[in-house]
Structure formats: structure tokens, C-alpha cells
Amino acid sequence: MRLGRIPWINCYPVYGAIDRGLVPVPAEIVTGTASELNDLLAAGELDLSVVSAVEYARDAAHYHLLPDLAISCDGPVHSVKLFSRRPVEDLSDATVLLTASSRTSVLLLELLCRHRWGVAPRLATVRAEPSDLEALGGFPHEAVLVIGDAALVLDARQQYPVQVDLGEAWHSWTGLPFVFAVWAARRDADAGRVREVHERLLASRTWGLEHLDLLADQAWATTGVGRQVCRDYLADLDYDFSYRHLAGLTDFFRRLAADGLVPDGSLSFITAA
Amino acid sequence: MRLGRIPWINCYPVYGAIDRGLVPVPAEIVTGTASELNDLLAAGELDLSVVSAVEYARDAAHYHLLPDLAISCDGPVHSVKLFSRRPVEDLSDATVLLTASSRTSVLLLELLCRHRWGVAPRLATVRAEPSDLEALGGFPHEAVLVIGDAALVLDARQQYPVQVDLGEAWHSWTGLPFVFAVWAARRDADAGRVREVHERLLASRTWGLEHLDLLADQAWATTGVGRQVCRDYLADLDYDFSYRHLAGLTDFFRRLAADGLVPDGSLSFITAA
Numbered sequence: 001m002r003l004g005r006i007p008w009i010n011c012y013p014v015y016g017a018i019d020r021g022l023v024p025v026p027a028e029i030v031t032g033t034a035s036e037l038n039d040l041l042a043a044g045e046l047d048l049s050v051v052s053a054v055e056y057a058r059d060a061a062h063y064h065l066l067p068d069l070a071i072s073c074d075g076p077v078h079s080v081k082l083f084s085r086r087p088v089e090d091l092s093d094a095t096v097l098l099t100a101s102s103r104t105s106v107l108l109l110e111l112l113c114r115h116r117w118g119v120a121p122r123l124a125t126v127r128a129e130p131s132d133l134e135a136l137g138g139f140p141h142e143a144v145l146v147i148g149d150a151a152l153v154l155d156a157r158q159q160y161p162v163q164v165d166l167g168e169a170w171h172s173w174t175g176l177p178f179v180f181a182v183w184a185a186r187r188d189a190d191a192g193r194v195r196e197v198h199e200r201l202l203a204s205r206t207w208g209l210e211h212l213d214l215l216a217d218q219a220w221a222t223t224g225v226g227r228q229v230c231r232d233y234l235a236d237l238d239y240d241f242s243y244r245h246l247a248g249l250t251d252f253f254r255r256l257a258a259d260g261l262v263p264d265g266s267l268s269f270i271t272a273a
Numbered sequence: 274m275r276l277g278r279i280p281w282i283n284c285y286p287v288y289g290a291i292d293r294g295l296v297p298v299p300a301e302i303v304t305g306t307a308s309e310l311n312d313l314l315a316a317g318e319l320d321l322s323v324v325s326a327v328e329y330a331r332d333a334a335h336y337h338l339l340p341d342l343a344i345s346c347d348g349p350v351h352s353v354k355l356f357s358r359r360p361v362e363d364l365s366d367a368t369v370l371l372t373a374s375s376r377t378s379v380l381l382l383e384l385l386c387r388h389r390w391g392v393a394p395r396l397a398t399v400r401a402e403p404s405d406l407e408a409l410g411g412f413p414h415e416a417v418l419v420i421g422d423a424a425l426v427l428d429a430r431q432q433y434p435v436q437v438d439l440g441e442a443w444h445s446w447t448g449l450p451f452v453f454a455v456w457a458a459r460r461d462a463d464a465g466r467v468r469e470v471h472e473r474l475l476a477s478r479t480w481g482l483e484h485l486d487l488l489a490d491q492a493w494a495t496t497g498v499g500r501q502v503c504r505d506y507l508a509d510l511d512y513d514f515s516y517r518h519l520a521g522l523t524d525f526f527r528r529l530a531a532d533g534l535v536p537d538g539s540l541s542f543i544t545a546a
Contacts, residue, residue: 057516064544067539067541068539176524191544241539242527242530242537242538242539243330243523243526243527243530243537243538243539243540244523244527244530244531246519246523246526246527246539246540247520247523247524247526247527250516250517250519250520250523251449251520251524253516253519253520254515254516254517254519254520257515257516257517258517264515264516265515265516266340266341266514266515266516266519267516267519267540267542268340268542268544269540269541269542269544270544271337271464271541271542271543271544
């Protein structure tokens with residue numbers, strides 16, 4: 001059994017107790033970005049993993065979702081931001097750089113540009129992890145979409161006059177939470193063992209949500225982003241997966257399907273006990 | 274194995290081939306209103322059944338949904354209507370009679386009254402099947418919510434100056450389809466046999482959607498409602514269960530949960546093969 005893990009702060013509350021050996025998990029842990037983990041899951045190299053929400057939708061027929069576990073915001077998410085030199089309404093024909101690290105935020109930005117802001121920028125995909133931020137400045141651009149820890153780091157530098165939090169933009173558009181990440185298992189993975197790992201992930205989350213101060217300290221030490229910023233960031237994230245999160249996720253998926261950006265489909269979960 | 278069936282027109286496309294023996298189903302069929310079937314399902318007298326959507330939400334921990342099958346509209350539904358003597362904005366402190374046949378439409382009306390129309394009528398529950406329509410006139414009221422075949426029959430009588438189609442009202446409020454009915458199985462039912470019945474229901478639906486003219490003729494003969502009205506009614510209903518239907522269903526559930534009308538929860542499906 002191989003389980004995917006993203007090393008970003010937003011995953012600390014789910015993996016923190018597993019990382020510390022406080023909750024043993026009967027699986028080998030593989031660490032990568034959301035995009036990397038999705039490719040490994042699709043290739044059969046992972047049995048289950050946290051994946052960017054839209055990656056599930058792209059290949060739903062091969063996966064089951066794990067219930068009761070997701071990463072969402074219901075308003076600002078802090079770590080998914082468009083940093084821009086112009087107001088978003090003026091981005092038509094401007095070059096917008098997009099992080100290569102996750103497709104979900106990129107497609108959310110595409111929906112917002114098309115249906116909310118009415119602009120059609122030129123899009124170009126670039127690497128935008130924290131170690132790439134210096135190189136980013138070398139690419140001509142009017143705006144850049146950065147996610148995860150890199151967004152928190154870039155935010156602290158105050159280099160762009162306009163910053164749009166995509167969690168907030170989605171919420172003001174739809175009134176719904178936005179689900180950035182879900183946990184998916186391959187349909188051909190052993191159901192009993194998937195269920196066991198799922199239980200451990202939920203147990204680890206319970207520990208994590210009780211130790212957000214400690215996790216914020218770890219985040220501060222790892223990224224250099226201020227301790228309170230890390231603490232506020234973790235507090236605004238939501239790791240449940242109830243009706244309103246499902247409403248946010250499927251509203252996102254139906255909009256993507258209507259634009260032909262993902263195949264139409266349905267949600268399939270491992271069956272709860 | 275016992276399978277619930279509602280004898281209304283809107284279920285013909287799913288049960289038509291089963292009723293005619295064209296698609297054999299390894300289950301005893303039990304016929305009743307949505308409310309009756311839900312009580313029987315809750316009591317363990319049925320293993321699976323079509324149920325009013327909100328009945329699933331009231332008792333989600335005991336049920337799994339069947340995938341790819343639901344009854345929805347994406348705009349007018351024709352058969353869920355508030356018949357009123359006044360504009361809906363003037364219904365505060367007026368008496369509104371509510372059908373006892375399904376809780377879903379009643380809760381949808383409550384949400385619309387509270388959050389869309391800003392009115393607080395007095396509500397009273399009454400029987401409102403086709404055979405009850407004469408007796409309805411004997412109850413003092415300003416408006417009455419009638420659903421299913423009875424709504425089609427009452428519609429044809431033109432007795433109320435104001436008619437609000439609740440499918441249309443939901444769509445203009447949220448932009449989403451409204452899911453009126455789903456199929457749910459008890460979690461303690463045999464999974465293999467539930468899957469088998471599910472396959473037969475899907476096969477019967479395939480036949481039904483290919484024979485809507487014949488089913489409209491049957492509806493006309495059964496209810497006396499005009500043949501073309503029955504045909505248009507069936508054409509506007511949707512029996513799929515994809516992202517946009519899930520978005521509509523969970524948006525409804527999250528609104529109900531926010532108002533304390535159903536417990537917060539999540540969707541659980543039988544696992545697709």
C-alpha cells in the first residue's frame with residue numbers, strides 16, 4: 001500500500017500525527033506536489049493519495065473518494081492567490097503565469113476570468129514552488145497564480161499591488177466553500193486496506209486539529225512565513241466533507257463540465273462502514 | 274428483497290419496463306407514496322426504494338444512495354406547484370396547506386418562503402392525492418402546495434389565479450437543477466443483491482426513456498390529464514445523477530442543514546463496480 005502526501009502546510013493537520021509516528025499507518029508514504037501525486041496515482045504507483053480536486057474529476061472512473069476528508073475554505077484560503085500588476089478586470093490580453101503545481105486552482109482561475117471577470121488573458125504555465133520564486137521575476141508577466149506555501153511566501157514580500165484570494169473570489173461568486181483537495185483511492189486497490197488507511201488519516205486529523213499551534217510553529221520553522229500568519233492560515237482551512245463542501249465541489253465540477261474542461265460525471269466514494 | 278415504487282407518472286420511466294415484465298427484477302415490488310415508502314424503508318420493511326430526497330438526508334446514516342439514478346428538473350417540474358389566491362410575496366400570516374405526500378417539496382417551499390420571498394405563512398398539512406382534491410376545497414386556505422399527479426390534475430382545473438412551479442422557483446434562485454427523488458438502500462441490505470436491483474432499474478430506465486410516448490399514453494389513461502401535457506411533463510424530467518444534479522441536491526441539503534431542518538451530513542453511495 002502506497003499513500004501520497006503533499007509536504008505543504010495545509011496538509012500538516014492530516015499528516016502531522018502520521019509524520020510523528022503517533023498514528024501508525026499501514027502504508028509507505030510518498031511525498032510530492034499535487035500534480036506529481038496525481039500522475040503517480042494514475043500510473044498505479046500509488047494506491048491512494050491526497051489529490052487536487054479536479055484531478056479526481058479528470059479520471060473519476062478510476063477512483064473512489066474517501067468520505068469525511070477534504071481540504072476546503074469558506075472564504076479566504078490565503079494560499080491560492082493571483083498576484084497582479086493590474087486590476088483583474090484589466091487582464092484581457094495580458095500574460096498571466098500559472099503554477100504547474102496544481103490544475104484545480106488554474107481551472108478555478110479560468111472560470112473566474114471567463115464568467116466572473118469577463119477577461120481573456122494569455123496563460124503560460126511555470127514552476128512556482130517556493131524555490132522558484134526568484135526565477136519567476138525573470139518571466140515577463142502582468143500577473144501570476146501561485147499556490148500553497150509559495151503563495152504565503154510571495155504574499156509576505158508585497159511585490160504586487162493587486163492580490164486576489166481565489167477562495168474569497170469563489171465564495172463571493174457562489175456563496176459556497178471551495179474544495180481544493182480530496183483523498184482518492186484507485187478502484188483496483190484493496191478495499192479493506194483502503195478503509196484502514198482512511199481510518200488512520202481521520203485519526204491523524206483529529207490529533208492535528210487539536211495541535212494547530214504546534215503545527216503552526218512547524219510551518220513557521222519550515223517556510224519562514226510568520227508564525228501568526230501560519231496559525232491563521234490553518235484556522236481558516238476546513239478538513240470536513242459535508243453537504244456544503246459537496247455543494248461547493250459539485251458546483252465547481254458542473255461549471256467545469258459545462259465548459260468542457262472535465263468530463264461530466266458523478267462522485268463515487270468508498271462505501272462507509 | 275423488497276423494492277419500493279411510487280405509482281405516479283414521474284416514476285413510469287424507471288418502473289415501466291419492470292411493471293410490464295420486460296425487465297425482470299429479483300425483488301418484490303411494494304407501491305406507496307414517497308412518505309409511506311420512506312417509513313417502510315426506515316422500518317426495515319423495504320430493502321431499497323425510491324424516496325423523496327429529503328428523506329434520505331433525515332436518515333442518511335442508515336442508507337446508501339444508488340448512483341446514476343434520480344428524478345430531477347432543471348427549470349419547471351410541472352408537478353410541484355403552489356396554487357395560490359395571492360401573489361407569494363403577500364402570503365405572510367396566510368394559511369398555506371401542504372401535501373402530506375412528500376417532505377421534500379414542503380421543505381423547499383419553506384426555504385423559498387423564508388429566504389427568497391421573505392414571507393411567513395401559517396402552514397397546515399393535509400392529504401392531497403388526486404382523490405383528495407374535492408375535499409381540499411372545504412379547508413379555508415389562501416394557498417395549497419400539491420405535488421405529483423394531483424398537481425397535474427389541479428393545474429388543469431385553473432382554480433387558482435397564482436401558480437408557482439417550485440422547480441422553476443428553485444432554478445431561478447440558485448441556477449441549479451432540483452432533485453426531488455433518489456433511490457436509497459438500507460446499509461444492512463445485501464450489497465450484491467442491491468447492486469443487482471440497481472442494474473435492473475437502470476435497464477428499465479433505458480427502456481422507459483425510449484418509450485416516453487407510450488408512457489404518456491398510459492399517464493393520460495390513468496389520470497385523465499391531457500396526453501400532450503403528460504408527454505411534456507415526462508420530457509422535462511431528468512433521470513440522470515451527474516455533477517449538476519449533485520450540486521443541486523447538496524446545495525438544497527446544505528441550506529436545510531443551515532436552518533436546522535435536516536442534520537448536517539454527507540452523501541454515501543453504494544460503490545460503483
